[in-house]
Structures are given as C-alpha cells and as structure tokens.
Amino acid sequence: MVNTIYVRMRSRVETKECKKITLSQTAQIIAPDQYFQDLHNLIVYELSKNDNQLVVLDVMRVINIISLHFPDCEVQTIGPSQTIIEVIKKKKLTSWPLFLFVWLLLFTGSGLAILNFHEEVSMQAVHQKLYWIITGKEVTKPLLLQIPYSFGIGMGMILFFNHIFKKRFNEEPSPLEIEMFNYQQDLDHYVTIKQNNESVKRLDGDGD
Structure with a gap:
C-alpha cells in the first residue's frame, strides 16, 4: 500500500535571518501518523547571510526533499506552487526627531x-x-x-x-487595507516570476 503525503504550500511566511526553515512553517501537511512528526520537523531550506530579504521556495524542491527522506511515500500537492519567505531583519530603533519630522511632514x-x-x-x-x-x-x-x-x-x-489609532470599529477591511493587500499580491507575483526567470537563465547558462 502506498502512503500518500498531501502538501499545501503557504503563500507567504515570515522568519528571522540565518534560520532553518521546516516543512511545517512553509506548508500545511496531511500524512499518516507514523510520518507526521518527522515531516513536521523536516528542514526544507536553510537561510544564510547571502540570502535577500525575500526568498522563493518552490514546491518542486519540497517534493524532492520529502522523496529523499520518505522514498516509500507518494507526495500530492494542493494550492500554491511556491512560498515566499520574508526574512525579518533586526529592527533599528527609530529616533524621535525622525518620527516627529515625518509626522509633521505628513500632517x-x-x-x-x-x-x-x-x-x-x-x-x-x-x-x-x-x-x-x-x-x-x-x-x-x-x-x-x-x-x-x-x-x-x-x-x-x-x-x-475604519481605524482610530489601533482600535477598529468593525471587521470590514478599510480601502487602505484592500489596496495594501492588492499591492502585496502583485509584489509576491512579481517576486515569484522574477525568481523563476533567473532560475531559467542560470540553467541556460549551465547548458551553454
């Protein structure tokens, strides 16, 4: 009997720099009980200092890693084919003069x-x-x-x-939130396409 592992990639995740990324962070998993915990902790990517702030993790890489560790299982994917990993850099303290200057400028x-x-x-x-x-x-x-x-x-x-400071009046998203969501979707789409194009160029270069 073939054991089937179902993987649904998340659209976007956030993590700290120089950290190992596990399968559970980047995807939802449905698997037989005897494999679930190992899949949960399976490392699919390791961030380095050379990585940019946005890293695209392709589902083909995930399938390859799962197949190497669980050769007797069949992997089925559902949903997005890539996950964007956003590396959260250490936040720098914002100076009060800069904050007041920006506030005064906007006001x-x-x-x-x-x-x-x-x-x-x-x-x-x-x-x-x-x-x-x-x-x-x-x-x-x-x-x-x-x-x-x-x-x-x-x-x-x-x-x-629909905001006064951090308080919301209802659960309906504001026009600004909708525009920010649309911008984020467009940005993610651009990053994935750019990453795929760069991968194709590298493969073409290796072929030459």
Whole structure:
C-alpha cells in the first residue's frame, strides 16, 4: 500500500535571518501518523547571510526533499506552487526627531491638500450661500457651518479608514487595507516570476 503525503504550500511566511526553515512553517501537511512528526520537523531550506530579504521556495524542491527522506511515500500537492519567505531583519530603533519630522511632514502635506481643494471649489462661497439660504443673513465667515464641517471631515476620515489609532470599529477591511493587500499580491507575483526567470537563465547558462 502506498502512503500518500498531501502538501499545501503557504503563500507567504515570515522568519528571522540565518534560520532553518521546516516543512511545517512553509506548508500545511496531511500524512499518516507514523510520518507526521518527522515531516513536521523536516528542514526544507536553510537561510544564510547571502540570502535577500525575500526568498522563493518552490514546491518542486519540497517534493524532492520529502522523496529523499520518505522514498516509500507518494507526495500530492494542493494550492500554491511556491512560498515566499520574508526574512525579518533586526529592527533599528527609530529616533524621535525622525518620527516627529515625518509626522509633521505628513500632517502639513495633508492639510495643504485639503486647503487647496477647498480653495479650488470655493467652499467658503458655498458655505456663505448655504448660510444665507438657511438664515437669510449674509456673513463673510459662517462659523455655524464651517466648524461642524471641519469636525465632520475628521470623523469622515476615521470612519472611512475604519481605524482610530489601533482600535477598529468593525471587521470590514478599510480601502487602505484592500489596496495594501492588492499591492502585496502583485509584489509576491512579481517576486515569484522574477525568481523563476533567473532560475531559467542560470540553467541556460549551465547548458551553454
């Protein structure tokens, strides 16, 4: 009777540098009980200092390693054909002056963007017109409308991004999170294709 090992590669994993990567870190495994623990601890890749921050682990390499250690088993793969291993470097402490500079830069830039937008669409004239329609009085600074409107912009941005500091209002992802997810998917796709192209070039070079 042939024992079957089912392997489903994970899309992306994170690990520290210069570390041995096991099969359980990079894939989900279904296997007979007598093999499961050994498969769980099976080393499929060993990081070195020469590796980049992103390392692509191909399923063919995993199948080859499993076959060498378990020759009497059949390997079946499901799902992605590659796992991207992201090497987490040691974090450097961010200096407070740099943090304050970046915060001030973003705050000033976003504030100027809002001010320029309101100037372009003549928002003050719109508020003056609305105030005249509601009260019948003409004023140059309709603060009764401008102050609530200013608070409304801030509240609207909080609700739009679904965050206030680290607190979430609900489980629905914000537009920013969706864009970041799409960017990550595109980046992973690019890395895998680039890695495959480089592997093909190396093989062609060896053939020459």
